[in-house]
Amino acid sequence: MIPVQGYAGQTVAILGFGRSGRATAVALQAGGAQAVVWDDSAATRDAAEADGYDLRDLTKAGAFEGVASLIVSPGIPHLYPAPHPVIAAAWAVGVPVDNDIGLFFQSFATADWDSFDTMPRVIAVTGSNGKSTTAALIHHILVENGRPAQLAGNIGRGVLDIEPAHDGEVVVLELSSYQTDLARALTPDIAVWTNLSPDHLDRHAGLGGYFAAKRRLFAEGGPERAIIGVDENEGRYLANQMAQGQGDDRIIQVSSGQKLTGPGWHVFARKGFLSEYRKDRQIGSIDLRAVPGLPGAHNHQNACAAYAACRTLGLGPRGIEAAMRSYPGLPHRSQIVATRGDVTFVNDSKATNVDSAAKALQAFPKIRWICGGLQKEGGLDGLLPHLGHVVKAYVIGREADQFARQLVGAEAEVCTTMDMAVAKATAEAQAGEVVLLAPAAASFDQYDNFEKRGEDFIRCVGS
Incomplete structure (x- = not known):
């Protein structure tokens, strides 16, 4: 743990009490600061209070009295599309806003x-x-x-x-x-x-x-x-x-x-x-x-x-x-998870945008491509020049129909679920081909995160 320097004897507020928020509270206290915490989730606040942390409702008037700084977790918007109300309140009273990265470089x-x-x-x-x-x-x-x-x-x-x-x-x-x-x-x-x-x-x-x-x-x-x-x-x-x-x-x-x-x-x-x-x-x-x-x-x-x-x-x-x-690679990033009968199964669930998926499609010559999910801004036009290696696409997600229609020039089948997509791709794959999960989309329509999506692909490949 890196004790935070520069706040000994002062009160520092933390907005967002997930992994980074908790680590920040511990590091601040180790450096002699008093940490007060707030999270938009009632369940998270209850858990923080049960663990002995000092809760302060930062949405109330006067909440920043005596506060030296506000530390914000990375998932909380601070400017666009709109600043979180607590951050706007800190601005209004002149309390500096920072995050754990800033504290690290200040204290390392x-x-x-x-x-x-x-x-x-x-x-x-x-x-x-x-x-x-x-x-x-x-x-x-x-x-x-x-x-x-x-x-x-x-x-x-x-x-x-x-x-x-x-x-x-x-x-x-x-x-x-x-x-x-x-x-x-x-x-x-x-x-x-x-x-x-x-x-x-x-x-x-x-x-x-x-x-x-x-x-x-x-x-x-x-x-x-x-x-x-x-x-x-x-x-x-x-x-x-x-x-x-x-x-x-x-x-x-x-x-x-x-x-x-x-x-x-x-x-x-x-x-x-x-x-x-x-x-x-x-x-x-x-x-x-x-x-x-x-x-x-x-x-x-x-x-x-x-x-x-x-x-x-x-x-x-x-x-x-x-x-x-000897580098083994990272899970969910061009991760080879199985090889069967000269067919290779690759989990690139981290390919959540068009550019990363396009690069994955260029990595293998013959691809049975599992794609789809919560589409990001900009559409899929950036993928079209890279579909030459795609033998067939198997589209998952709640918007699978709309996603498949944009894959002009590639054979695409709407599968909706990972189970169906993996089963279809496995049954149709030929020797020398790669069954590749590279969704070109976020996972949140069906999964909590890209890791869960990749784990589901691995489960389906292994079943």
């Missing part, structure tokens, strides 16, 4: 570090797709190479729930736009940008707001190294904004699909091979086709970003390659 460094031989480091990973895989892969490579490391943030443990840093330790954080948008302190040593595609547009009032939320990790914190995917204009813009000139090797540009040239530092993957170039000279290469936990071009981009992050920490190419080969 301590006086104990003066005795360390090697200062701890923080690597923060953001982007639309691949940030979980990239963060987990960086952590795996570090551990396999004997470097002490912790993984936290939007994956694994909450940021305030990790252990205080040891000498030379690296903390790897996955950060969502919800987390970077509000944090008052963002000071990673190394910041990683995977890519950008439309997502969470209602929460950020459009793509520009979404980009701005993620860009804060770089613009506000001024990382020593910035690793930036440049396969979209937003990444190219960000890399240009961060660099002081053509040869600025504080910026490492990464790509999947294009060769990067020039006097700077580049890591890219083409046709399954990762290459590292510095000053237009190749100094490292890895055959990613032999890495089972990282299938497809989208995972090769993740590999490039993770490779670059580890190189900035002084790891050698061969040590990184060996660790990549």
Whole structure:
């Protein structure tokens, strides 16, 4: 646990008492602050009170009297589509609003570090797709190479729930736009940008707001190294904004699909091979086709970003390659769950938007595609150029009919339920084909979250 610094003897309010809210309360109290909590759910409030936490109804007039700061859980809107009433009330009386990420960066460094031989480091990973895989892969490579490391943030443990840093330790954080948008302190040593595609547009009032939320990790914190995917204009813009000139090797540009040239530092993957170039000279290469936990071009981009992050920490190419080969992959992200009669079953339930699903469709040559769910803004037009590998689509979800009609050029069958979709796809699959769950939609019409959807797919495959 990271005791929060700067609030000893003060009262701090917490809005939202889920995983991050509870960890924040413990960390605040460990730092000498008094935490008062509120949640919109009566059941959650009752549970908090039963556990001994001090409830305060932050919706009432005068609730912020004597409060030094309001800490907000990431799922609560603070600006768009409208600020939560409690947040608006804090603004009105001048109480600073922050989140657990801001508290972490404010509190991570301590006086104990003066005795360390090697200062701890923080690597923060953001982007639309691949940030979980990239963060987990960086952590795996570090551990396999004997470097002490912790993984936290939007994956694994909450940021305030990790252990205080040891000498030379690296903390790897996955950060969502919800987390970077509000944090008052963002000071990673190394910041990683995977890519950008439309997502969470209602929460950020459009793509520009979404980009701005993620860009804060770089613009506000001024990382020593910035690793930036440049396969979209937003990444190219960000890399240009961060660099002081053509040869600025504080910026490492990464790509999947294009060769990067020039006097700077580049890591890219083409046709399954990762290459590292510095000053237009190749100094490292890895055959990613032999890495089972990282299938497809989208995972090769993740590999490039993770490779670059580890190189900035002084790891050698061969040590990184060996660790990549043992990387098992993450659940619900290009996860191979079974192979039967030369038919492979892949769970990519995390492909909740069009861009991530399109990348999954490019990873395999012949696909029986299970898709559908709660469709996001923008429609499915972005998928249409990538349906060439789809032998047939099996559409689930409450809006399966409408979803299927948009898959112009692909054979699609409305199945509605996961059980029916898996049964149909399994019965019709031929040798060499892949039964792929990559929904291109949210799960909330049928499941609590994408993990539950992926678990249901695994259950159906195994039954």
